[in-house]
Amino acid sequence: MSELRRLNLAFAALLLLAAACGDDSEGTQASVTADAADAGEGSGSADGSGSGADASPDSDSSDTAADTTPVEPGDDGAACTQNTDCASGFCLTDEQGFPGGLCTVFDCSSRQDCFGVGTACLRGQFNGNLCVPLCVVDADCREGYECRGTGTGSYCYPSFANSNLDPVCASDFIAADDVTNFSFGGVSRLDRHRIAFDVPTGSTSLFVLAWDQGHTLVPDLIRAPTAGELQMQTYASYLFTPISLGEVSPVLLPGGPDYTQYVEGGRYEMEFGTDGPATEDLCYLVFTESESLSATGEPLVVDLNFYFVGADGLTADSAVGDPAFTRLIDSFNAVYSTANLTVGEVRYFDVGGDILARFQVIRDSDEVYELVKLSRQPGSSRDALLSANVFFIEGFAGQSSSVLGISTGIPGAAGVHGQAGTGLVFSAEYLRQTGNVNGPQLVGQVLAHELGHYLGLFHTTEQSGGQFDQLDDTERCSTIENGNLGACADYNNLMFPIAATRTSLELSDGQVSIIRANPLTKPVGGRR
């Protein structure tokens, strides 16, 4: 995780943006049950016993006998393409992130409102409550859906990574006793799994997203077909991201020009540590691309899913016409023009009700993971899934009061939604500022900085001094600790940890190559 902090000096509007790479592995072990079902309620009744009121589908034990009853056509939970297919008269479509469509009741208040046996009202979703089918195991759910939650409150919901991304779930188990040199921070006793996959000749980058739901997952090494082995511990500092994300583990290659020789056609292997059972397979996705990593290559876009969580007057309806929001996007595009990258498709979601009340002001980093876990699949096409979730909150407070934005990963997860590590959060605190601070421009730069982390960029120099990114072509600051920031050669870089009201920000060629290597940056018109 990387944070962006601010520090208000006596008479300069100077903002401090520091990275904190804490070991948050303890904070990310919550199971998927902590998502939509109980996000509306601090009590977080994960067992869905029915006593949790708003915290889970309002099932009770009498429902469980009906759990595995097949969903009848037209009932809630059934496939649909239009409203008239549904007894409820309401169909959530494939394009809205529900594979094959989903008949449901929007804004139900109890299961009495739902159509069909074995359904329940899932409360606390964005924009309202939904009727969903209950389940015991994944096999009870339709293709593209998984059984979320535990106990009698489990319900079918679009799966973590749906079939359009072709996740593979297969690995060899390597017993810990057979591993002599595996050591990774505080989790050196994890058992190890190995996966293998092919990369096409002509590829310029690859991105592996592996997960082991409910278990810590840490990549240890990647073995290229001929270029040899990269230990994650020596591969820049990419290692802290998988620890902080816990269950998902994104790895981007190359992480700068020094690593391009590790991208080649042929069979790759990767080894991961997990605390999951030996019998359980890892699941993973591999994205490869072949476009130029240079800004002289074809133009690329990044699609953004904005979630408005008390962002100073912005809503899904008002954002497009709001001058401050327009200037924010212009500021973002100005930063990334150096990489020949612009904002592509933008989706807008309002966050309301209990979720808004809980997350509009964020007080500690655990809340960031809980909030981004509420992101939802913005569609089921490959192009729609390759989009970044950006949560625009009112501000940070408490022990996080100096923070302006937090990216959950360096890089973050690409292609999946609804998990810890599938988004970034930034503050609208300065959005309406004028005078000394050009608020929209600054907030656009904060978003650009956080997205930089999410795409795989580290700070050029860490605020504490003495730590730098892995790139040869970014400047470094040797005096950052003493506060003479203007003397820093990397002061105007996007990834400098301290921001002020700078009119333009720089990116090095090495940084551009990482930005363009990430599968979230894609050719105009989408990735095939």
Ligand SMILES: [Zn+2]
């Ligand atoms: Zn940062």
